[in-house]
Amino acid sequence: MWAKDGTGDGHCLSLVRKFDFDRYLSLLYTGGAARDGLSALYAFNMEIARAREIVSDPMPGEIRFQWWRDTLEAPAGADVDQHPVAGAIRQTIAANSLPLAPFVNLIDARVFDLYDDPMPTLGDLEGYAGETSSVLIQLAAMILCQGRDPGTAEAAGHAGVAYAITGLLRALPWHARRRQLYLPGDLLDAHGVDREQVFAGKTTPALKAAVADLVAIARRHLDELRQRIGDLPREAIPAFLPVCLTEPLLSRIEKRGEDPLNTVVDLSPLSKHWILWRSWHRARKGCRSSIA
Structure with a gap:
């Protein structure tokens, strides 16, 4: 304990x-x-x-x-x-x-x-992720730096959005069953997704295309994070460690692409331990990109 x-x-x-x-x-x-x-x-x-x-x-x-x-x-x-x-x-x-x-x-x-209100736009989703997931990473970095501003706001912003989008995609089957939809409306409309089919658990080519777009958006935020993560203070690294699980989970989401509404995506506890341990040790040696 x-x-x-x-x-x-x-x-x-x-x-x-x-x-x-x-x-x-x-x-x-x-x-x-x-x-x-x-x-x-x-x-x-x-x-x-x-x-x-x-x-x-x-x-x-x-x-x-x-x-x-x-x-x-x-x-x-x-x-x-x-x-x-x-x-x-x-x-x-x-x-x-x-x-x-x-x-x-x-x-x-x-x-x-x-x-059960719909998420109107991708900008609204990224704003929601920023206020919930990104801010948590930034506050954690401040705690690890004993209240000092660690200069990680931009990195935390991109890390949090990637982490949140990945989590929401993983939770899509569960959210759809209770008629709650975090997928942005403008993206769904662009692909012609029928919301009622989503709530009924029916995967369509349109939904798979929308999910693929969100996976790509999460990866773009990871790319932005990689460009900024090299300057992370060493003591702030643990605040970002959970983000190292994002890329493996996105890969699994792509593999489950045939039925995103009825397949649960996760990693085993042992896999998570290994990924975090490996990322921690690489990051401490200066390879900050291992976190993303």
Whole structure:
């Protein structure tokens, strides 16, 4: 155990291990206060990202999100500090002088998850990914650099969009079953995708073409990341480590292309361990491109 059971750190770590295993693995390459801070950050993210699975309809989700907004802005020593994740993330924010705006923006972006509204455009999807996935990488890099600006904003931006698009493509079968669609409307319209067929689980050539386009877009963001990743501070590397799983997963998504609505794509835990370990050691030797 990295923290005693019953502590905020232990609770956060358990939450991340259960619901965000990829980022949990990246914690193996951190230690001390940085590990505790990242555990708190990723646990906070899971509290927000899992809202739709926890609440029965959007209104309780909106109330839950407002509680978190109020919690982030509560004065020091407030009762909310007794909540294991709230107390841990508030302590992390204070210890690293992190700005509150990115946390609030993340919550605001996740309101989209509570409803079945369509994602209008590719620009909207990239904006959503930036406010949820990219910001998490940037905040993690700041924690690893003890609150300093690590100069990783652009790299985090592209990394987060690639990571988020890959995750949404993997979750396409599950989202379609509950009539939720993150695929951008302008891209679907360009290929003539029938949304009702998607919700019915019927894969069409038009849908496969749209998925192929999104895979290519994710890869373009990975290419942009590779152009910027060489200047990453060494201590910020663990913030980017989960992104090294993106390329292998995109390759598997392409292989499942015959039926993207009914095939689940993942890597085994052992494969994930190996990919992160290999990327970590190459990155420490100066080969930052191994992360992407």
